[in-house]
Amino acid sequence: MSAKMGRKPRNKAQINAVREKIINHALKLFQNEGYEAISMRRLAKQVGCAPMTIYAHFDGKINILQHLWAVVLETVFSQIHNNIKTSKNPTERLNIAAQTFAQYWIENPDHFRLVFMSAGITRPDVDSFLKNKTTLSHFKFFSGLVMLALADTHTPNSAEVKAKTDGLISALIGIVFCANTIADYPWTKPEDMVNLMLTTLLTSKA
Amino acid sequence: MSAKMGRKPRNKAQINAVREKIINHALKLFQNEGYEAISMRRLAKQVGCAPMTIYAHFDGKINILQHLWAVVLETVFSQIHNNIKTSKNPTERLNIAAQTFAQYWIENPDHFRLVFMSAGITRPDVDSFLKNKTTLSHFKFFSGLVMLALADTHTPNSAEVKAKTDGLISALIGIVFCANTIADYPWTKPEDMVNLMLTTLLTSKA
DNA sequence: GCATTAATTGTAACGCGTATAATTAATGAT
DNA sequence: ATCATTAATTATACGCGTTACAATTAATGC
Structure with a gap:
């Protein structure tokens, strides 16, 4: 016993x-x-x-989907890394990254839905979208691009970089979200909107 | 017979x-x-x-929800109209409108979900989110605010107004969307992001 | 083999959106 | 009043995510 x-x-x-x-x-x-x-x-x-x-x-379906998010994000950012290789200009690199990011979700609405629209708001019971260190590193990669692009004109402090990175990512997701879900409104071309976001964010001294 | x-x-x-x-x-x-x-x-x-x-x-559940969207949007824009009454300055009016818009959805996630996240992508079979003339008028109201705010510094053409309005709305929805669905990431305060979007959009000459 | 613990499975249930088929209700013609 | 015809309503059923619970199978130490 x-x-x-x-x-x-x-x-x-x-x-x-x-x-x-x-x-x-x-x-x-x-x-x-x-x-x-x-x-x-x-x-x-x-x-x-x-x-x-x-x-x-x-625990449930969403906890399985969570792992698929990581796979999809890997694909997205691998595409981004691949595309920005062709340029050494910081502004252009950020541009390519943002465009690639937006384009991917527009070309793959099912992937957008999987990552951003599965399960309800706040994603309860999920281990966390960003606890995943790889996912978090994607965010940091983007903020690195923003910092370098800003450095072309001035020396940004970390607060500006964070605010503009968060703003850019939110705006990009918003652009894709609107294009996907409010499809009947004649939105300005996503590509142009991304461009607008970038030029305004980079040229403003905020 | x-x-x-x-x-x-x-x-x-x-x-x-x-x-x-x-x-x-x-x-x-x-x-x-x-x-x-x-x-x-x-x-x-x-x-x-x-x-x-x-x-x-x-035709289905979503076609019923569609009518609820209109009611919610009415509430949102009535709040906006009410809040901007206090100011005559175009830039400030746009500011208040944008902040009120974002704040509403953050304070009422259930309403955000109803309007923007019910049903899948592309909202098929829906009579159209914006066929509703009242809803469309809300969009036009926003673009009017943008135009007047821009007019403070220069005379914008209609293309710029449309691009910046679409960009602003997409960005606002994106900010709210991210705050609601990726709640565990330490986003820059929505209020600050909205401010950033406005100042950058208004000061850039694009 | 046997008790003990872990892991899997079967069954039923709840409420969900919705497709299909059967049913009921109303009407004009006989 | 009866009957055919058309409109409107309803019953039934499917697959969905999820939960609860009992029954079963698998592995281990004695």
Whole structure:
């Protein structure tokens, strides 16, 4: 009657393996058939288990989607990194980054929906959109671009860089969001709006 | 066997009466218990009919919500109109309008969700978010404010006004959207971001 | 083999939006 | 009044996310 009886609980490697298996199937489902195809019942079928088993490994659907966000963001920022390689001019690099960012979401509305519009407001129970260090690094990368672009004309303090980076990201997401959800309004071309945001943010002395 | 056989279809007044009855109950449901409470089954119960009956009068849930959007927007812009009365300075008026707009959605996330985040991307089958002439007039009102504010420094052409208005609205919605959905990131204060957007948009010569 | 613990599964339920088919209600013709 | 015809309503069912709970299977030490 010692304390070590019965089945041993899984070690962390095993736990992670099962979680990754589920995530991979979810990703495959999303890539092959889009956002709508990701349902707990279908996912379970793909994984080869009962729907309830998934709930033993994840708190809920949104906690699975969270991992897909990371994959999509990886794609976006890998595209950005790839595109800005061609230029060494800080302003141009920021320009390319912003345009690539906006363009991606407009060309892939399903991805936009997955990352920004799945689950309700405030994303409760999510480990956090930005706890993920990789995701956070994307933000920092953007603020680095902003800082260098601003440095072309003056020496910005960190407060200005943060405010303008936050403003730029919010504006970019807003532009994409509006283009995607209020599709019937004749918006100014997203590309032009991004340009406007950049030139105004960079030339103002605020 | 003349052409006029069988039950007579409802006249337009009757059709409208039923539709308004449904809309009113939906609105009451939203005001009393929030966004989550608006379900077709609960709505039907309030109206006193079977859930499917509603589908004979509306294409779907989103077509009902559409009418609630108009009510909410009316509230928002009535607040805006009320607040800018205190000032005659064009720049300040635009400032107050933008701040009021952003503040409203941050203070009422449920309303933001209703108007901007209900239903999926592209809002298919919706009569159109902006076919509604009142809603469209809100947009025009904003562009009027932008034009007058710009006129303080130069004479803007209509292209600049439209681009800057679209940019401002997108940015405002983006700021609110980010604050609401990516709540764990330490965003610059929305108020400050709105200020940044305004000063940069107004001072740039683009 | 047996008790013990872990992990998975089955079943049922709740409420959701909605497609389809069956049903009820009203009307003109007979 | 009965019947066909058309309009309006409703019942039923599907898949969805999620939860609760019982039943089952799997692994381990004795």
